[in-house]
Amino acid sequence: MPQIFSNRTALAALCRRHRIRRLSLFGSALQGGARPDSDVDLLVEFEPQAKPGLIAIAAIEIELSPLLGGKKADLRTVQDLSRHFRDEVVRTAEVQFESA
Known part of the structure; x- marks a missing residue:
């Protein structure tokens, strides 16, 4: 799993505070094709009541940036993703945080 986040404890605290159930990496940062100016694509699933x-x-996204070494975070829910590549993203995304 790529170690994209600098502080896993801070990531977990942020996710709990914002009621994030699961946060997963996808896109160029996962595939190894990210450029220095690339943002970091993250698939987010919130708790049902959030x-x-x-x-x-x-x-x-702004809060996540320091945990990504200053890179811009681009949060997407499953519903935000195009139907043309939604299934592929969900299948290949790597979980970075998951609530117990």
């Missing part, structure tokens, strides 16, 4: 809006998701 319903964050766009502003809350943008705030989470």
Whole structure:
């Protein structure tokens, strides 16, 4: 599993605070094709009762950036993904955090 996050303890705390059930890596950072200016694609699944809006998701992306060495986080839910590649992303994404 790629070690993309600098501090797993801080990542777990952030995920719990924002009621994230699972956070998974996909895209170029996972496939090894990321450039220095690439963002980090993350598939997020929130707890069922959590319903964050766009502003809350943008705030989470900003909070994640320092844990990614300053890289921009790009959070996507399964519903956000194009139907053309959704199944592939879900199948190949690597879990970085999962609540117990």
